[in-house]
Amino acid sequence: MPSTVFEASRTADRRRVASVPFIAPSFVLLFASMIVPLVITLYFSVEHYNLLSANGPKFTGLNNYLYLVRDPAFVDAVVNSCLILASVLALTVVGGTLLAWLYDQTFPGSKVARLLVIAPFFVMPTVNALLWKNLLFHPLYGFLAFPLRLLHIGPIDWFGRFPLLAIIIILSWQWLPFAFLILLTSVQSMDAEQKEAALIDGAGPWTIFWHLILPHLKRPISVVIMVEAIFLLSAFAEILITTAGGPGTATTNLTFLVYSLGLLQFDIGLASAGGVVAVVFANIVALFLIRTASRNLNPPAAVPEEAEA
């Protein structure tokens, strides 16, 4: 790659400044710790390579992929990944939209209430998992057991009987604040005059929600969906600590499957094939996100619109 491509365009700066020395450190770090391992993953994915076997890596073509696709655990993992993704996205986007609408109103202490709502997002995944597993969902000592006992239901072993549902609840609790925060930011950036004009015209809160707020939220909602999709696909600690992927494969997602193939069964080839599948999966989602975000990357440079208004 010729270094001249990084040189400054004349519109921005009369002087030509070579950008390479400025960008290179970041570029090298990202390249070395993301792209290099990714290429190695690709390489391992076509090798028969198990750390437990005495033989070294041996080229095996697409056999790892074929084996993976025929493995019921893999099918389960893909299905579980999709189920988790779809449920958590539905819950957090709908919930987040309603919450954004609610907390867009001002009431005594509304700022503090907002802080309480976003708090779960800052709880680290391992705390989140144990908090739900031991303090809330525990069949005997969990908080939820108490009202259920009054109703003569239970005790319910949440992670045994409804493992995927329990995981979905945990993840939703963590990601609802994220959706809420993004959507609230967007609602608040709306033109206040527009809302007030609608109020004066006699529009009720529902009309305002349907005809003003919801159309405005289309884009931020798609952003929330894409960002969450990327992170939810990589949900790991919440699963490891609560169910370890079980019972059976009931809560194994793609990320957990690759982890268990690689670091528990030491099947490097198979795990790498799984890793490649995960990348393809994530890329499909990420493509849309980058495309949406890139529209904002180069806004029409500093048009003095306000000056004319």
Added chain:
Amino acid sequence: MTRKINWIAFVLGWSVALLIFFPILWMALTSNKTESEAYALRPGLLFHPTLESFRTVLSQSAYGHYAWNSVYVSVGATLLATTLSVPAAYAMAFHPGPRTSGILMWMMSTRMMPPVSTLIPTYLILAHLGLIDSRIALIGIYATMNLPITVWLVYSYFREIPHEILEAGRIEGLSPWGEIWHLLLPMSLPGLASSALLSLVLCWNEAFWSINLTSAKAGTLAVFIAGYSNPQGLFLAKLSAASILAIAPILVFGWAAQRQLVRGLTFGAVK
């Protein structure tokens, strides 16, 4: 003129907020109970508050060691990411070339890559280098993880700075590095601080790499808490105390970093 209080929003807003916050509140309450109170089959709000569990966690467990690792790794990775991102953002914001937006988008796309896709090679390479369970490796990985977000945020702060200011510096005879050091850094310090805050929060809470790559030596608080997933975690009061200690400082930081979170995690797609 006094504004009418929106009572529906008030009642609904506070009920929902308390409901969502309840798990954290419950954990905070449990951390102040004795173990036997924590195990009461009829969970009560009436109990004798005690800091016994906090004392036990702080004195008997390796909490301090893991907390120090968390601070060390989070601060180290944040410093590294910020230091690397400033010159990159400078070049992109003030000397954009035909490839600038391509590079920026490529950087953003690496943030979207599932970490599990690089887990196996990263693990093997680090094992080969003897860097499993080392803070240095974690710093490198966290810095990489946060670099795209940091570059993006710093880039967007720099773009708000008028070019004329740099031009003035140039007339004074400043080199590009001089412009960064003497003009940009002082002007964008609040922005840099807030993007660093977001990076700290994300590092502190990271659990995939820390669980897979570290344990007793370089483990962070996320790993420490994960250790409670064995039956020891059924000491509910101690688990709660340890958890509260692990999340309390960063919760405050997180509240302070809200705006950056929105900008950083959506790469500016939402304003």
